[in-house]
Every structure is written in structure tokens, then in C-alpha cells.
Amino acid sequence: MSSVIWYIYEFARKSWAEKFVAARSEQEIMETPSRWRNFPEVRKEYCIACGACTAACPAPMAIKLVRSSDTSEEEGITYPVINTRGCIRCGFCAEVCPTDPKTLLCGENHLIREKFTILPVEKMYVMDEYLCIRCKKCLKSCKVGAVSEVDNRMVIDQSKCIACGECIKNCPVKGAIKGVFISNVEEQKEIINLVVNTLEKRIDEDQDKIKNLAPEEIFKFDYPIDELVEKAREIIPNDELIRDTIEKITDRLKMRIITWDDEKCKSCRLCVDECPVGAITYDKDKGIERNANKCLKCSICYQTCPFGVAGFYVARFLLTEASLDEGVIHVTLKPSQLPIRS
Amino acid sequence: MLDALKDVIRKSSIHVCLINTGGCNGCDIEVVALLSPRYDLEQYGIYVHNNPREADVILVAGAVTEQWREKLQRIYAKVPEPKIVVAIGNCPLSGDVFNQEGSSVYAPVSDYIPVDAEVSGCPPRPSEILAAILSIGPNAIAARGRQKL
Amino acid sequence: MILPIGPIHPSLKEPLRLKLKTQGEKVLSAEIDYGYVHRGIERIMKGKTWQKGIYLSERVCGICSYIHTQTFAETFESIAGERAPLRAQYLRVLTNELDRIQSHLLANSTYFKAIEHETLFMYMLYLREPVMDAIELLTGNRVNMGWNVVGGVRMDVKQTHMDSIMKIMLKLESEFERYVEMFEKGPLVGLRSHDVGKMTRDEAIKARAVGPIGRASGLEHDLRENHHTYKDHLDLKVIWRKEGDNFARNMNRFDEITQSINLIKQVIEDLPEGDIRKKIDIPAGYGDWRNEAPRGEVTYTVETNGNLIKNISIRTPSIMNIDACAKYMFNDVATVSDAVATYASVDPCIACTERVVIVDESGKTREFDYPNYPKI
Numbered sequence: 001m002s003s004v005i006w007y008i009y010e011f012a013r014k015s016w017a018e019k020f021v022a023a024r025s026e027q028e029i030m031e032t033p034s035r036w037r038n039f040p041e042v043r044k045e046y047c048i049a050c051g052a053c054t055a056a057c058p059a060p061m062a063i064k065l066v067r068s069s070d071t072s073e074e075e076g077i078t079y080p081v082i083n084t085r086g087c088i089r090c091g092f093c094a095e096v097c098p099t100d101p102k103t104l105l106c107g108e109n110h111l112i113r114e115k116f117t118i119l120p121v122e123k124m125y126v127m128d129e130y131l132c133i134r135c136k137k138c139l140k141s142c143k144v145g146a147v148s149e150v151d152n153r154m155v156i157d158q159s160k161c162i163a164c165g166e167c168i169k170n171c172p173v174k175g176a177i178k179g180v181f182i183s184n185v186e187e188q189k190e191i192i193n194l195v196v197n198t199l200e201k202r203i204d205e206d207q208d209k210i211k212n213l214a215p216e217e218i219f220k221f222d223y224p225i226d227e228l229v230e231k232a233r234e235i236i237p238n239d240e241l242i243r244d245t246i247e248k249i250t251d252r253l254k255m256r257i258i259t260w261d262d263e264k265c266k267s268c269r270l271c272v273d274e275c276p277v278g279a280i281t282y283d284k285d286k287g288i289e290r291n292a293n294k295c296l297k298c299s300i301c302y303q304t305c306p307f308g309v310a311g312f313y314v315a316r317f318l319l320t321e322a323s324l325d326e327g328v329i330h331v332t333l334k335p336s337q338l339p340i341r342s
Numbered sequence: 343m344l345d346a347l348k349d350v351i352r353k354s355s356i357h358v359c360l361i362n363t364g365g366c367n368g369c370d371i372e373v374v375a376l377l378s379p380r381y382d383l384e385q386y387g388i389y390v391h392n393n394p395r396e397a398d399v400i401l402v403a404g405a406v407t408e409q410w411r412e413k414l415q416r417i418y419a420k421v422p423e424p425k426i427v428v429a430i431g432n433c434p435l436s437g438d439v440f441n442q443e444g445s446s447v448y449a450p451v452s453d454y455i456p457v458d459a460e461v462s463g464c465p466p467r468p469s470e471i472l473a474a475i476l477s478i479g480p481n482a483i484a485a486r487g488r489q490k491l
Numbered sequence: 492m493i494l495p496i497g498p499i500h501p502s503l504k505e506p507l508r509l510k511l512k513t514q515g516e517k518v519l520s521a522e523i524d525y526g527y528v529h530r531g532i533e534r535i536m537k538g539k540t541w542q543k544g545i546y547l548s549e550r551v552c553g554i555c556s557y558i559h560t561q562t563f564a565e566t567f568e569s570i571a572g573e574r575a576p577l578r579a580q581y582l583r584v585l586t587n588e589l590d591r592i593q594s595h596l597l598a599n600s601t602y603f604k605a606i607e608h609e610t611l612f613m614y615m616l617y618l619r620e621p622v623m624d625a626i627e628l629l630t631g632n633r634v635n636m637g638w639n640v641v642g643g644v645r646m647d648v649k650q651t652h653m654d655s656i657m658k659i660m661l662k663l664e665s666e667f668e669r670y671v672e673m674f675e676k677g678p679l680v681g682l683r684s685h686d687v688g689k690m691t692r693d694e695a696i697k698a699r700a701v702g703p704i705g706r707a708s709g710l711e712h713d714l715r716e717n718h719h720t721y722k723d724h725l726d727l728k729v730i731w732r733k734e735g736d737n738f739a740r741n742m743n744r745f746d747e748i749t750q751s752i753n754l755i756k757q758v759i760e761d762l763p764e765g766d767i768r769k770k771i772d773i774p775a776g777y778g779d780w781r782n783e784a785p786r787g788e789v790t791y792t793v794e795t796n797g798n799l800i801k802n803i804s805i806r807t808p809s810i811m812n813i814d815a816c817a818k819y820m821f822n823d824v825a826t827v828s829d830a831v832a833t834y835a836s837v838d839p840c841i842a843c844t845e846r847v848v849i850v851d852e853s854g855k856t857r858e859f860d861y862p863n864y865p866k867i
Binding site: 359360361362363364365366367368369370371372374375377378379380391392393394404405407408409410413417438439440442443444445446447464465467 | 498499500501503504505506526527528529530531532534535537546547549550551552553554556597600601613616617619620623633634635840841842843
């Protein structure tokens with residue numbers, strides 16, 4: 001009973017009666033606020049085909065770049081096309097679009113211009129001032145104006161860079177612009193360790209040949225790269241990253257090799273005290289012993305030893321495009337020119 | 343005769359069944375929002391029922407997950423003829439963000455049951471869903487007729 | 492006999508299979524089958540940058556989509572050892588509370604639908620629409636807002652936005668009381684809600700119930716108390732009740748809506764000036780973060796690898812609450828229809844739940860082993 005009274009009380013209210021009499025769908029259901037993100041609107045004429053929108057899009061198959069075919073009057077233009085069946089209307093493409101004015105419009109998201117890069121990039125591009133020849137080809141090729149000249153030096157502005165890699169393609173000097181992977185740091189370290197350790201092991205196997213090298217002689221051999229890549233794939237299955245890392249470290253790698261000839265040793269024990277880490281020990285029964293794992297390869301023993309027990313060599317590595325096709329690393333080993341203290 | 347009469351009555355009252363085949367729930371709650379006094383789905387003679395056995399229109403929301411692959415077809419078979427399927431949101435159309443390496447979705451839904459209309463968006467606004475349901479509307483159901491079994 | 496309900500059923504909004512063991516009308520025990528919306532989100536997120544991951548985390552759950560992005564962002568900020576600018580923190584609170592209001596209103600409306608009280612169901616949805624408008628006005632979408640980024644929020648607010656949100660809040664506050672009174676004092680609703688689906692405090696602890704469900708059973712625990720923005724700048728008091736029945740759970744949610752309106756007013760009044768976003772470089776590392784979602788506690792555990800996500804584990808509140816419902820609340824439920832109402836009062840969110848659930852052969856489910864976070 002009380003609920004009946006309740007409902008009578010409900011329906012007797014004035015606002016209810018007014019609404020009941022003038023019942024209609026209100027206009028507000030079709031209205032959208034200005035921030036409401038519809039499917040992005042594409043303005044073809046501003047597109048620079050940098051690919052930032054496709055790289056940023058979180059949904060697969062939502063956005064792709066297409067190129068219209070060339071006609072007799074003008075070249076075809078490249079522009080993004082939104083697939084409405086895949087687009088999640090997040091507006092991220094409009095946010096990262098580097099053109100001014102923006103190619104993509106979406107709600108108010110295209111008004112966002114941050115002072116730093118918001119694109120999900122894997123690589124960071126840096127300029128090596130030492131190698132740069134100031135040809136300004138990168139400056140001309142950059143689509144978003146991230147490369148500029150400051151005090152006669154070329155500088156990459158990280159806030160504008162969209163990591164498209166166009167500058168590296170146009171750079172005539174190898175290594176003047178570097179694309180550094182900023183992710184997977186741990187894995188990169190592991191790959192570097194792997195490469196260095198395997199190469200060192202391989203050289204150790206040839207110790208007998210190295211010992212007999214004449215002072216001016218050079219020892220050369222090729223090391224196949226496939227095995228390394230196969231092992232690195234177990235660490236991280238990203239071929240681009242693996243090749244990039246191997247290429248970069250072999251470019252700079254200079255390995256010191258210490259050889260040890262026990263037969264020449266006269267147990268004078270000069271080297272035992274000189275070794276800074278105690279890698280060389282003397283035992284009455286066993287004589288002089290060198291612990292290769294502890295060795296820093298500082299070459300002090302080589303400089304100290306009057307009998308030439310220790311040998312000191314320097315190995316250099318080369319991985320060019322030609323050798324990449326062959327799938328080998330060129331290794332060159334030569335005796336060090338350091339003088340022997342006596 | 344009886345079937346013709348049923349069709350006439352069906353024209354003015356559509357029963358809708360909502361099936362979430364593995365989406366994020368967003369489209370589901372937008373359909374619930376359609377029931378609210380502002381959008382008032384029932385003024386158009388549409389009643390959200392969630393019962394496949396008495397539905398005329400099936401709203402599918404969600405990329406098809408492992409469990410739904412067979413069950414979706416079984417539910418579709420249970421719906422009486424004539425029936426119409428509306429795919430709501432991007433999940434049934436393309437799998438949305440879930441259709442990537444490592445996921446366990448089997449989009450699109452049209453691989454399993456025929457889809458008559460689609461609303462894209464993640465999620466679509468209630469007004470967009472409303473427009474889609476009304477556009478296929480009662481006439482489409484009647485025009486489709488009964489399939490001979 | 493065993494009465495199966497679902498996965499598609501008039502009373503269920505989301506796919507889930509309830510197996511009720513009944514004797515006549517009385518429910519003896521319940522068993523729950525999950526797995527209908529398992530999409531493998533954590534697996535997809537691996538090896539992606541956070542810029543892409545944040546959109547995936549948003550789609551873990553459509554109802555409480557906001558808190559997932561906030562927790563995701565705050566996890567990354569904690570790995571970097573930084574915090575978002577203060578203005579961004581305030582805006583996060585604002586959006587979070589708006590999201591909580593709409594989620595609680597939806598949860599209560601589902602309950603009223605389950606007890607077949609259409610009037611209140613409609614009123615709840617009627618109240619919810621202006622809140623959705625406020626969210627859309629502020630962020631640009633009604634459900635998946637795309638509002639958070641690591642290091643702050645996307646867009647700044649203008650005074651006009653604040654004014655219209657304030658207007659919506661004042662209107663909501665003035666109308667809200669009447670509907671709460673209808674539920675609290677209305678005769679029929681009360682009869683179907685009091686002393687149904689009871690869970691005591693001890694049982695709530697055993698079942699690890701969280702959020703409004705735990706608080707309605709006397710667990711005085713709200714993670715917002717520990718969150719730095721709420722603790723340092725805002726006035727918040729935990730709302731809890733002793734009864735532990737359907738009525739208490741719904742009333743607890745109603746009270747929290749009032750509290751959220753208060754918080755929003757505080758935010759609008761003393762919103763500080765300043766940046767809304769700053770650059771955060773993410774180092775390789777490991778971090779976790781917990782936040783109070785509308786349904787309870789949500790935890791993100793992330794292992795990063797420089798810029799990329801190496802491992803991620805998401806723990807959402809619904810699974811504990813649904814288990815609590817199956818194990819304890821169904822014990823003294825008189826009829827099957829009350830069982831469905833009790834289930835609705837727990838505010839289950841299936842889309843949240845289904846990422847890592849290990850199902851035994853016996854059909855018993857156990858959740859992801861949290862402290863020994865394994866590599867998957």
C-alpha cells in the first residue's frame with residue numbers, strides 16, 4: 001500500500017507532469033562537444049609522408065600511407081588513409097603528426113604540440129661532430145626540420161625528430177649520423193659480450209700461429225657471422241637490432257691479445273710483483289703460472305719480461321657491406337710496437 | 343497466414359539480444375546507456391532482452407575469443423527466423439587493438455555468422471548505435487523474410 | 492539440481508557461466524566458469540612501447556577504463572622515480588572521480604534491474620548521462636578516454652569546462668538525494684535487499700573482497716587514502732558499513748558517489764596552475780603500483796626494458812569479488828532470483844577479470860600468484 005502512495009507522490013510532481021506532456025527526444029543526443037574525437041580527418045595537401053602516424057597508431061590496420069599514381073601534369077602525392085573499421089578514435093595520429101598545419105585533424109588532439117617527442121620511437125639519432133663533413137645533406141633531406149646548423153655544427157633537435165632515418169640514407173660519411181636503439185639496453189649488452197667473447201675465444205685457438213709471428217708480419221683470417229647471429233637471436237629475435245649492434249661494435253673494437261710461452265720462462269719472478277691484479281703467481285713446484293681469466297691485458301708483463309715469455313698483439317675487426325654479403329668479419333692481428341723495458 | 347500476421351506485429355516491436363563475444367565491455371555499456379531516459383530505445387519499439395530465443399536482432403560486440411567460436415554459431419542457430427545481426431564497435435569488424443601478435447581473438451565475426459549491419463567506433467556513441475539499429479529497422483527484418491530450412 | 496545461468500542470459504550483461512546447485516528454490520552452492528572474454532592483453536603488450544600499451548590497458552575494461560590508464564602511467568612514473576606535475580595529478584583525480592560516479596551509478600542500476608525495479612534503474616541511468624557528458628566534454632570520448640599519458644595528462648582544461656562540470660555536479664547533487672531516499676526508505680526495494688547475500692567481515696577477509704564490496708562488510712580499507720595526491724592535497728574519509736548485505740553494498744556505493752562529488756568540488760576549487768605534462772625517460776627496471784578502481788584494488792606490475800615493456804601483470808578487483816560472491820554470499824540466499832540479484836550487487840566486471848586465470852580440472856579457479864611474480 002505504501003508503495004502505491006509513493007508512486008502517486010512521484011507522478012504528482014510538476015516537473016514529471018510537464019515532461020510527460022511534452023515528451024520528445026531532446027536535441028542534446030546528437031550534439032557532440034568540441035573535444036569529441038571522430039575518425040581523423042585527412043588533409044592530403046599537407047602530408048610529407050614521414051610515416052609518424054602509422055608508427056604511432058596502436059591499432060593494427062587502422063591507418064596506412066597510400067600514394068596516388070602520377071599523372072602527366074604532376075607527381076602523385078602520398079597521404080594517410082583511415083580505415084574506419086580498425087580506427088579506435090584515440091587521436092594519437094593527429095597528436096604526433098609533425099606537419100604545420102597538421103595533416104590529420106581529430107577532436108582537439110591535433111592542437112597538442114609538446115616540447116619533446118611523443119612518438120613511440122625505437123631509435124635515437126645522434127650526430128658525430130668528429131666525423132661530420134658539414135655537407136648539409138641531412139639538413140636538406142630532413143622532412144620535419146629537426147636538423148639545424150648551430151655555430152657551424154650540425155645538430156639534431158630531439159624534440160622534432162621522428163626517427164624516419166632519412167638523414168642516414170643521405171649521409172655520405174659512414175657513422176657521421178648514428179641511429180642508437182634506446183630500448184633493449186640489457187639485450188644489447190648481452191650481444192656485445194657475446195660477440196667479444198666469441199671473437200676472443202676464436203683468436204685464442206690460434207695462439208700457436210700468433211706466437212711465431214715476425215715483428216712486421218700480419219696475421220689475417222675471416223670469422224663467419226652466421227653463428228654469431230644465430231646465438232644472438234636466442235637473446236633477442238630482432239635481426240635489425242642484432243646486425244646494427246654487431247656492426248657498431250666491430251667498427252670500433254680493438255682487442256689486445258696476450259700470449260704466454262712457458263718454454264722460454266726462466267722463473268725470474270720479475271713479472272709476479274709487477275702484475276697489478278695478481279694474475280701471475282709463483283709456486284715452488286709448478287713454477288710461474290698465469291691466470292688468463294684475471295688478466296687485464298695491460299701489457300705490463302710483456303714490457304717487463306726480459307725473455308719474451310709474454311707476447312702482446314693487437315687485433316682489429318672490419319665489417320663492411322661487402323664482407324656482410326660474404327657473411328664474415330675480417331680480423332687482422334699484428335704485434336704491438338710497444339717497447340720492452342729492460 | 344499466421345506468419346504474415348507475425349511479421350506485421352514484429353514490425354512494431356523488435357527484440358534485441360546483446361552478445362559480448364570478448365570485447366572490453368565499452369560497447370555493452372553504451373547499449374545499456376541507450377536504455378536510459380535520454381536515448382529511450384523503447385520509444386522506437388525496441389526492447390533489449392538478452393534472450394536469444396526470442397530475439398529478432400543480435401548485437402554482437404567483441405572480437406571472437408576461443409570459447410565463443412562454436413558457441414556463437416550455436417546461439418545464432420537458436421535465434422528464430424528472420425534474424426538480423428548488427429556488429430557494434432570495431433572488435434567484431436577487425437579485432438580492434440586485440441588483433442595483434444600473441445592475442446587469442448579470432449576476428450572478424452563475419453567468419454562465423456553473417457553480419458547485416460555494422461557500426462564502427464571504439465566504442466560508438468549511443469546515438470550512432472541508435473541510428474544503425476533504426477536504419478536496418480523493422481522493414482529490413484520483414485523484407486528479409488523467412489529462410490527456408 | 493544444477494541450474495546453469497549464462498553465458499547469455501536475460502539477467503547477465505556479460506558472458507559468464509553460473510552453475511547454481513539448488514534444492515527447490517534454495518541455492519545451496521555456486522560455481523563460476525570464466526574465460527569467455529579472454530583476449531590475451533598482457534601477452535599483446537609485451538615488447539611494445541608504453542605509448543601503445545596505454546591504449547591496450549584502457550581496453551582491459553570498458554567501465555573502469557580510466558583507472559587502468561592512470562595506474563599504468565603511474566607504474567611507469569614510479570619506475571622512473573618521478574611524479575606527474577601537480578596540475579596533472581589534480582586533473583587525474585577529477586577524471587577518476589567522474590569515472591567512479593558513472594561506474595557506481597551503472598552498478599546500482601544493474602542491481603535495480605536485477606531486482607526488477609525498473610523505475611530506479613531508469614533514474615540511475617538518467618543521472619548517469621550528465622556525468623558521461625562531463626567526461627566527454629573533458630576528455631573527448633565517453634568510454635575509452637585516452638586522457639592519461641606517462642608524465643601527466645594529454646589536454647589542459649579551460650575555465651569553461653570547469654564551470655560546466657561544476658554545474659553538472661550541483662545538479663546531480665540536488666537530484667541525487669531523492670533517489671537515494673527512494674532506495675533507502677522505499678518499502679519494496681528494502682525488503683528485497685536487506686539481509687540478502689550476507690557476508691561477514693571475517694568471510695570478506697578470507698575471500699579477499701575489495702572495494703565497496705569489502706567496505707560494505709566492514710573492511711575499512713580504501714587505497715585512495717594512501718595515494719599521494721589524495722593524501723597530501725585532498726580531504727577524504729573512508730566510507731564503510733557493517734551489514735554486509737545487498738543493501739549495504741548499494742548504499743556504500745551511493746555514499747561514495749556523494750564523496751566523489753565532494754572531491755570533484757575540491758579539485759575544481761583549488762586546481763593549481765602549471766604544466767600538465769612532462770617528459771619522463773623510462774629506464775630499464777621493475778615497478779608496481781596499486782590504485783583504487785571503482786570496484787576495488789587494481790595492481791599493475793611492470794618490468795621494462797628501456798623503452799619497451801618486457802613483462803606486465805595486471806590484477807583487477809572483480810575476480811576476488813566474484814569469488815567472494817560465489818563462496819560466501821550465496822550461502823543463505825533464499826531463491827534463485829535473489830541469487831541473481833546478489834550476483835548483480837557485487838558489480839561484476841567480466842572483461843576486467845579475464846587475463847590470467849588458472850582453472851583447475853575440478854573447475855575451481857584460483858587467481859594469479861601475485862607475490863611470486865613469474866616470467867610467463
